[in-house]
Amino acid sequence: MLKEERHQFILNEVRVHNRVLLTDIADLLHVSVDTVRRDIKELHQSEKLKKVHGGAVSLGFNNYNPTGKKIYSQEKKAQIAEKGLGLIKEGQVVLLSGGTTNLELARRIPSKIKLTCFTPSLPIAVQLLTKSNVEVIFIGGRMSKDSQIAVGGSAINMLSEIKVDICFLGTNSIHPTEGLTEFDWEIVQMKKAMIHSSRKIVSPSISEKIGSLQRYKICAVEEIDFLITELEPWDAKLDAFRNMNIQLL
Amino acid sequence: MLKEERHQFILNEVRVHNRVLLTDIADLLHVSVDTVRRDIKELHQSEKLKKVHGGAVSLGFNNYNPTGKKIYSQEKKAQIAEKGLGLIKEGQVVLLSGGTTNLELARRIPSKIKLTCFTPSLPIAVQLLTKSNVEVIFIGGRMSKDSQIAVGGSAINMLSEIKVDICFLGTNSIHPTEGLTEFDWEIVQMKKAMIHSSRKIVSPSISEKIGSLQRYKICAVEEIDFLITELEPWDAKLDAFRNMNIQLL
DNA sequence: GCATGTTTTGCAATATTGTGCAGTTTTATT
DNA sequence: AATAAAACTGCACAATATTGCAAAACATGC
Numbered sequence: 141m142l143k144e145e146r147h148q149f150i151l152n153e154v155r156v157h158n159r160v161l162l163t164d165i166a167d168l169l170h171v172s173v174d175t176v177r178r179d180i181k182e183l184h185q186s187e188k189l190k191k192v193h194g195g196a197v198s199l200g201f202n203n204y205n206p207t208g209k210k211i212y213s214q215e216k217k218a219q220i221a222e223k224g225l226g227l228i229k230e231g232q233v234v235l236l237s238g239g240t241t242n243l244e245l246a247r248r249i250p251s252k253i254k255l256t257c258f259t260p261s262l263p264i265a266v267q268l269l270t271k272s273n274v275e276v277i278f279i280g281g282r283m284s285k286d287s288q289i290a291v292g293g294s295a296i297n298m299l300s301e302i303k304v305d306i307c308f309l310g311t312n313s314i315h316p317t318e319g320l321t322e323f324d325w326e327i328v329q330m331k332k333a334m335i336h337s338s339r340k341i342v343s344p345s346i347s348e349k350i351g352s353l354q355r356y357k358i359c360a361v362e363e364i365d366f367l368i369t370e371l372e373p374w375d376a377k378l379d380a381f382r383n384m385n386i387q388l389l
Numbered sequence: 390m391l392k393e394e395r396h397q398f399i400l401n402e403v404r405v406h407n408r409v410l411l412t413d414i415a416d417l418l419h420v421s422v423d424t425v426r427r428d429i430k431e432l433h434q435s436e437k438l439k440k441v442h443g444g445a446v447s448l449g450f451n452n453y454n455p456t457g458k459k460i461y462s463q464e465k466k467a468q469i470a471e472k473g474l475g476l477i478k479e480g481q482v483v484l485l486s487g488g489t490t491n492l493e494l495a496r497r498i499p500s501k502i503k504l505t506c507f508t509p510s511l512p513i514a515v516q517l518l519t520k521s522n523v524e525v526i527f528i529g530g531r532m533s534k535d536s537q538i539a540v541g542g543s544a545i546n547m548l549s550e551i552k553v554d555i556c557f558l559g560t561n562s563i564h565p566t567e568g569l570t571e572f573d574w575e576i577v578q579m580k581k582a583m584i585h586s587s588r589k590i591v592s593p594s595i596s597e598k599i600g601s602l603q604r605y606k607i608c609a610v611e612e613i614d615f616l617i618t619e620l621e622p623w624d625a626k627l628d629a630f631r632n633m634n635i636q637l638l
Numbered sequence: 639g640c641a642t643g644t645t646t647t648g649c650a651a652t653a654t655t656g657t658g659c660a661g662t663t664t665t666a667t668t
Numbered sequence: 669a670a671t672a673a674a675a676c677t678g679c680a681c682a683a684t685a686t687t688g689c690a691a692a693a694c695a696t697g698c
Binding site: 142143144145152155156157158159161164192197260262265266269272275276277278279280281282283285288290294295298 | 408410439441442443444446488489509511514515518521524525526527528529530531532534535537539543544547561562572595597598601603
């Protein structure tokens with residue numbers, strides 16, 4: 141058995157099944173796993189497949205890339221995300237709503253840190269799946285086309301069955317007296333359910349959203365534990381939130 | 390024995406067997422391995438074959454370039470997807486498992502057609518959300534990192550609550566007597582649940598997967614209603630499935 | 639025929655590569 | 669944190685490659 145033959149065999153298996161196990165190949169070809177390991181290592185280096193723990197996967201299989209829509213105020217959102225990361229502790233259970241700020245947060249989660257993340261947001265789930273130490277649990281249900289998050293009874297029901305340590309609640313509008321508001325009724329229901337399922341609520345929000353108001357109310361400002369903006373905590377724009385038992389970051 | 394004769398002989402062996410061993414040729418031609426080695430070296434330099442450690446392989450043997458790779462199964466999967474589309478009727482409720490063939494199918498669903506689609510697969514959900522007339526319902530749960538589909542009790546539970554018209558069950562391996570098999574136990578559970586939730590089961594499968602076998606069994610071939618391959622329905626490779634109450638497409 | 643130079647072939651010494659094994663470290667999972 | 673599976677490391681042995689060399693075969697011109 142020539143090395144070349146084995147390589148071709150392995151590549152074919154990967155093509156057909158998308159994924160192969162080292163031990164299976166070794167068995168089929170009657171060679172040691174070490175040899176197969178070395179083969180796969182070579183094929184990985186020549187970028188014919190992707191080596192993973194225990195075997196190999198096809199290249200095109202997992203590289204789903206969310207179409208890079210340009211994100212509004214990415215710079216500010218990145219700052220917010222960095223601050224938000226400071227609130228996450230190893231081993232915690234986290235709930236992430238949708239929104240581009242949370243997406244930015246998800247992207248920046250270090251792959252070392254061990255977390256359990258719940259989310260009803262498709263883009264965020266995709267992002268989280270790239271983190272090897274994050275267990276991802278998708279809150280399923282009817283998908284809302286424009287926001288790409290699950291909504292409706294089934295999703296709310298699933299939320300009612302969990303209690304997480306911390307929830308990052310992306311929001312459209314936050315107002316000192318009127319609280320958090322949203323224009324989509326179904327998303328409001330989801331966010332209400334998320335609040336009920338969480339011990340601590342974090343609201344990451346770019347400063348432009350402060351003071352704005354939408355049709356439906358999610359909750360009062362007092363229900364929020366942390367408000368994160370791209371501003372310094374002592375900025376005058378945040379004065380209205382100062383004596384409210386909210387931690388500003 | 391002239392050198393030229395040997396060259397022709399070697400080239401012929403390579404053509405027929407795709408590969409040759411140095412020692413075999415030396416044996417057959419009653420010359421020393423050194424001579425054969427030199428012959429192969431020359432043929433390698435004139436690009437008539439490819440010299441490898443221990444022998445030689447045909448040139449076309451190793452045509453697994455990144456560009457060709459994409460085309461390789463893509464085309465077959467596209468054919469399968471097209472056939473599969475014929476089974477979907479306006480207004481139906483469809484269940485789609487994961488896999489690249491189903492992804493291809495999802496991509497080709499016309500945006501005119503009105504459907505309700507259930508799926509536990511992240512990439513497929515993303516694809517379906519671009520179709521304006523398709524209502525997407527995500528089967529949530531713990532996400533499996535490499536296959537990007539939801540697995541586990543919660544997902545299976547959600548599946549148990551639905552009954553759809555037709556299920557496209559992507560599969561890794563299909564065998565005439567052993568049935569559909571899979572290497573990941575959790576995915577097997579998901580697929581079993583999907584079968585229970587569907588009136589009709591369609592198995593889209595490229596022909597290379599036929600006859601292959603994995604560790605865990607999903608179901609017998611008889612439980613499938615339609616088997617779609619890129620081959621013509623009367624192709625000899627499908628004979629094994631012919632008197633089994635399965636419709637071949 | 640014979641000397642000369644070239645090509646081919648086999649051989650031997652040495653170098654390189656491929657393979658499997660055993661022990662240790664890393665990784666994934668519970 | 670414990671555990672088992674998998675990855676890595678170094679090593680030994682065998683298979684193969686390379687190199688240099690010499691004998692044989694062959695061609696060519698004299």
